[in-house]
Amino acid sequence: MxxxxxxxxxxxxxxxxxxxxxxxxxxxxxxxxxxxxxxxxxxxxxxxxxxxxxxxxxxxxxxxxxxxxxxxxxxxxxxxxxxxxxxxxxxxxxxxxxxxxxxxxxxxxxxxxxxxxxxxxxxxxxxxxxxxxxxxxxxxxxxxxxxxxxxxxxxxxxxxxxxxxxxxxxxxxxxxxxxxxxxxxxxxxxxxxxxxxxxxxxxxxxxxxxxxxxxxxxxxxxxxxxxxxxxxxxxxxxxxxxxxxxxARPCIFEWVYFSRPDSIVDDHSIYSVRKAIGAQLAIESPVDADLVIPVPDSGTPAAIGYAQQSGIPFELGIIRSHYVGRTFISPGDKVRHLGVKLKHNANRALIKGKRVILVDDSIVRGTTSLKIVEMMREAGAAEVHMRIASPPTRHSCFYGVDTPEREKLLAAKLDLGGMTGFIHADSLAFISIDGLYKALGEAKRADVRPKYCDACFTGDYPTTLTDHDEGSEVDQFAMLAERVI
The missing domain is CATH 3.60.20.10 (Aminohydrolase, N-terminal nucleophile (Ntn) domain)
Structure with a gap:
């Protein structure tokens, strides 16, 4: 399945x-x-x-x-x-x-x-x-x-x-x-x-x-x-x-991805914060292009913010079907590969010949970003630039988030150039950790304890990690195989 x-x-x-x-x-x-x-x-x-x-x-x-x-x-x-x-x-x-x-x-x-x-x-x-x-x-x-x-x-x-x-x-x-x-x-x-x-x-x-x-x-x-x-x-x-x-050190990823856009967290509108993140990303990492395209659905608010700040038109270059079940039973690799288009497909008439900026919330293993870039190229995009509305995810989470082992995180293995090559993009950029805090109306200073838990980006864990510290990271994830949330 x-x-x-x-x-x-x-x-x-x-x-x-x-x-x-x-x-x-x-x-x-x-x-x-x-x-x-x-x-x-x-x-x-x-x-x-x-x-x-x-x-x-x-x-x-x-x-x-x-x-x-x-x-x-x-x-x-x-x-x-x-x-x-x-x-x-x-x-x-x-x-x-x-x-x-x-x-x-x-x-x-x-x-x-x-x-x-x-x-x-x-x-x-x-x-x-x-x-x-x-x-x-x-x-x-x-x-x-x-x-x-x-x-x-x-x-x-x-x-x-x-x-x-x-x-x-x-x-x-x-x-x-x-x-x-x-x-x-x-x-x-x-x-x-x-x-x-x-x-x-x-x-x-x-x-x-x-x-x-x-x-x-x-x-x-x-x-x-x-x-x-x-x-x-x-x-x-x-x-x-x-x-x-x-x-307090609330999880910063609630604002980046986890919470629904219509929620309010600590007096912040999730939707407004994600637009602000996209705008800050456009300031930090501009690129000359024709379209800003969100990766549905989590990348949409940040893509709107990026488009508004950059003046580049926002378009739905990836169309999502909401009428497909969660699984697809495939008798072979060829049909299984075609099955991925049941839920998301490139808006080919819009994309062909265009220089596109894809905006997504994060890169974890990088396999998703690779598929998206390939989808854009197959649809005839002239250039594909990826912009990510969070800093590189380099560390595992031990606080209730299903994070792969660190060695499977793309940003823990490769530098920016290596990641760009891996996903076959013309360029790749992430919002800076300082930019993320700025979008939240905060300042991150080296001499001040951060307001949020941003350990997945920085490795600065706010609590002790007893189970992890008593063994290697590999051992910790072996232990995690015996536990769930």
Missing amino acids: QTTNPFDDDKLREECGVFGVSATDGAAALVALGLHALQHRGQEAAGITTFDGANFHTHRAMGHVAGNFDRDDVIRALPGTVACGHVRYSTTGETALRNVQPLYAELSTGGFAIAHNGNISNAMRLRRELVRRGSIFQSTSDTETIIHLVATSNYRTLLDRFIDALKQIEGAYSLIVMTPEGMIACRDPLGIRPLVMGKLGDAVIFASETVALDVVGATFVRAIEPGELVIVQGSEIRSIRPFAPMA
Whole structure:
């Protein structure tokens, strides 16, 4: 089975989105709508857990939200006024139903359901210690580590046990937790992964992005702050901050690629920021050409910004079909190769004889960019120039992004000239790290700690990486084969 999308195979993938609602009738149906809006954050599997005041109910399934949670029988089997959901994209680890979230366990304090966006960078060490102490894991997910830490904590109350567990983990996490006592939403002390709060009447809603609030008709209240826990019990909402204050380091790739363009992150319009990135890219790396063409769909806002700044016309030189399934069964290499054009095809009449600038959000392995450039040349482009709306991706991510091993990252292996030759472009340029910060209205200075986590570009990881540091990078990715988000 082969993907028909030649552009999605070579992207960094955000591995999950979370959505939770407290105190409303039909909570499961509302969560299903919210997960639809977050489908771009995880397309491999989805799950919803509800609580009806006495019992927890869970439905988890492989595949998209649509087809799994748009059935009346499924929603009817998820009664309750409190619910949380999760969409998932796994890392290099196992793809299996047992890893689909929310994860659920019966603890001494009652039922405990958890949905997690992020990655625990010391999960393997914690897992080994917990197994030695007698814990029996039911999944290969690092999220399950949190459940066992809560279960084995010596603190008395569930909230104190949960805080005790969080203080033992490293890395990135935005969590929604359901217990018989209520719902808890929290972010890691650096705020690496996003989480926002909204209101819909008396209902309190938590989501990975504001767009999910928009879709269900909720009003955005505020972002959950880094290191903050928000506890909802009935109509009572309270906030605690059990961690020492730290300078936040949210993931900069939320603005570059992960979030939907119609979301707002930390008071920034994603769409406006991406246009600003494209404009800055045009300032830094101009080229004499006839057309600016976005690589659909993630490159579109940056391409608009590039075109507006440069004065070069913006055109849709690559046409995407929205009516093709995700896979294509091919009996041979020839038909498989032709299958990639089912979703994206060059606008030949527009491109022939033109000097084109292709704008994309990133280059990972480089295989996608090579396909795109070849597509343009086959359509008769006179010149093909590639402009990338992020700096070169030279380092792996350990915070909830599916990044290849470093030796598979094109920018980690080749210099700019080598990369240009690899993708067969006439020229290639990336926005500078300083330019990226400038587009976000910030200044990146060597003597000041950066405002964002930009480790995939700079190698400046904001936390310790225990599992990685205890072995080589190769060993780390071998361990990752046993864990998923």
